Amino acid sequence: MQTDVLIVGAGPSGLTLACSLARAGVAFHMIDRITERSPYSRALVVQLRSLEIFNQLGIAEGLIPLGNEAGNAKLFVKRKLKVELPIFDVAYKGCRYDKALFIEQGRTEHALESCLSGFGGNAHLGHELLSFEETADGVSARCRGESDYNVEAKYIVGCDGAHSVVRHGKDIAFEGAAYAQDFILADLDIKWDQPSSAFMAFQDREGFMAIFPMKDRSRLIAARGRYHEDAPEPTLEDFREIFTRLVPYKAELSNPVWLTRFHLHHRIAKRFRSGRAMLAGDAAHIHSPVGGQGMNTGIQDAWNLGWKLAWALKSPASAEALLESYHEERHPVGESLLRTTDAAFNFVAGQGWFAKTARSWFAPWALPLGASLPPIRNRARYLVTELGISYHGSSLCGPGRGTPTPGDRMPDFEIDGRSLHALLDSVQPTVLSVSDDPAESPRWKAIQLAKPTDEQRELLGLDDHCHFLIRPDAYLAARAESLDALADATLLKHWA
Numbered sequence: 001m002q003t004d005v006l007i008v009g010a011g012p013s014g015l016t017l018a019c020s021l022a023r024a025g026v027a028f029h030m031i032d033r034i035t036e037r038s039p040y041s042r043a044l045v046v047q048l049r050s051l052e053i054f055n056q057l058g059i060a061e062g063l064i065p066l067g068n069e070a071g072n073a074k075l076f077v078k079r080k081l082k083v084e085l086p087i088f089d090v091a092y093k094g095c096r097y098d099k100a101l102f103i104e105q106g107r108t109e110h111a112l113e114s115c116l117s118g119f120g121g122n123a124h125l126g127h128e129l130l131s132f133e134e135t136a137d138g139v140s141a142r143c144r145g146e147s148d149y150n151v152e153a154k155y156i157v158g159c160d161g162a163h164s165v166v167r168h169g170k171d172i173a174f175e176g177a178a179y180a181q182d183f184i185l186a187d188l189d190i191k192w193d194q195p196s197s198a199f200m201a202f203q204d205r206e207g208f209m210a211i212f213p214m215k216d217r218s219r220l221i222a223a224r225g226r227y228h229e230d231a232p233e234p235t236l237e238d239f240r241e242i243f244t245r246l247v248p249y250k251a252e253l254s255n256p257v258w259l260t261r262f263h264l265h266h267r268i269a270k271r272f273r274s275g276r277a278m279l280a281g282d283a284a285h286i287h288s289p290v291g292g293q294g295m296n297t298g299i300q301d302a303w304n305l306g307w308k309l310a311w312a313l314k315s316p317a318s319a320e321a322l323l324e325s326y327h328e329e330r331h332p333v334g335e336s337l338l339r340t341t342d343a344a345f346n347f348v349a350g351q352g353w354f355a356k357t358a359r360s361w362f363a364p365w366a367l368p369l370g371a372s373l374p375p376i377r378n379r380a381r382y383l384v385t386e387l388g389i390s391y392h393g394s395s396l397c398g399p400g401r402g403t404p405t406p407g408d409r410m411p412d413f414e415i416d417g418r419s420l421h422a423l424l425d426s427v428q429p430t431v432l433s434v435s436d437d438p439a440e441s442p443r444w445k446a447i448q449l450a451k452p453t454d455e456q457r458e459l460l461g462l463d464d465h466c467h468f469l470i471r472p473d474a475y476l477a478a479r480a481e482s483l484d485a486l487a488d489a490t491l492l493k494h495w496a
Ligand SMILES: Cc1cc2nc3c(=O)[nH]c(=O)nc-3n(C[C@H](O)[C@H](O)[C@H](O)COP(=O)(O)OP(=O)(O)OC[C@H]3O[C@@H](n4cnc5c(N)ncnc54)[C@H](O)[C@@H]3O)c2cc1C
Pocket: 008, 009, 010, 011, 012, 013, 014, 031, 032, 033, 034, 042, 043, 044, 045, 046, 105, 127, 128, 129, 130, 159, 160, 161, 162, 163, 164, 165, 185, 262, 280, 281, 282, 283, 289, 291, 292, 293, 294, 295, 296, 297, 298
């Protein structure tokens, strides 16, 4: 079989990439070794930046009613409520969503699959990548479905999770280490008088447990000493014991639909691209789930890569620069994610004296204080929602100055009743002209905003007229007062 892109893995990262390629009209073959979707859900949180991507794909509005809008977060130390914060209430200007969405990963995957089938694409389940090699003008892959077959593709993307065969095939190091702790998880029913939308964390000097709201039940995650490969699977009784020790409310735990244990790692691939192979999602980086970033970062890797692959196929002369910019832009995001999730993990679950003291004594007064200080609160918002991720200094940026500056995510607002992000072209760059003159050109999709409101002016950092060159993934590539200056933008040199 011949195709343009072979996508290995149909989890959230692979499905997002497939949707991005399908809407750009790129041929691909997507495989996953699973024969059916798991009824269990790993990720539970869809962050605001992912909701924005789902808005561009047209699936956000359908997904939101299927989940829980996150309520307050409550922190208990030694059975006493110490902090209650609206940490998921992250409204700010320039984003049409204001709350993270608590929803099972399976529902998110299902929405992406439906979106993909709307574009005429699908995943081939029960198909596995066995091996591949790079050829002069593509890759040649050995796959196994009902029987073994070959795929000749121009590019291969490993969205194949932590044990990525694509990463191994390219001999790319996965640098990092495993955490020492053993974690246990239960999805079950809790009968009590507490609000079902709250996220709660409970701790004492010995351990910690968190409760995450789900649509129909709750998830409990607890730390259980050091990890041993042969430790027993958790039981409902284990959770009842930990619950009674840490939680000050009476509750009945029942009907566990999933009881499991897991071992966490923090690792990042040394390169996200090697020749004609790219890595996205857990194949490229894994870390602790504190902060609910893993799936979301994979979705954004795929969104960054999709339009670049589409361009690379249309303008092969620019392929090297475009695909290298994927590593250049997303690898630092992965590195920074590992740093922040590692710090958060050690704070939440660390067993050393410093971590225990920080949890017991420092957190109860420092967290509310930090949340009340706008610079700290805004920084935390930008990190957790992933709206603050930027690609300043990327080789695809410039010219232009201001706020937003090239490399920033473009703020979203409505133009004639439609979201700017949803109006962007899926392959071509878009020029938003805040000007009396329209910016028609075959080189881009033109959108005119002749009379911006005061709020739009503030969001765009405008005194006068300006033209904004926006990438298909809703990042600003360049801004200039004249179209002639914009026509020299670095990005446009790659768009033949
Ligand atoms: C307990 C827990 C809680 C979490 N909570 C959150 C959260 O709240 N928010 C969040 O953002 N993230 C969370 N995560 C992380 C999140 O689940 C992952 O980051 C996410 O699933 C990664 O998606 P992916 O598509 O990159 O990889 P995966 O979902 O792992 O998908 C990879 C796919 O590749 C397939 N595959 C592998 N090898 C091959 C092969 N050779 N051939 C064909 N197919 C192959 C696999 O079958 C699999 O379906 C959590 C993780 C855990 C463990």
